[in-house]
Amino acid sequence: MFLNRKGVSPEMKVPSDLVPHCPKCGEPMSMNLRADHTFAEDEGWNLASERYTEFIRRHQNKIVLFLEAAVGFNTPVIVKYSFWRMTHEWKMLFMPA
């Protein structure tokens, strides 16, 4: 546990004036999550997707360790189920529980 200078644990809150806001509509900014219609697949996202796809293609049937970190059931098709599918279908693959 982290204590502040007064010896008490922090409230773990961010002052609202530090939250960035959209320059167009003034709404608070949020992370780019597949939670609603605002998810952005821009050029950077597409380039990263292509790099990931190429990495998976080049490493298929090699020894691969798939680690899920903070992957929930919000959009399981993106990571969780594809990891499960590759774990099932590929040879020489290990996925810790």
Ligand SMILES: [Zn+2]
């Ligand atoms: Zn906006």
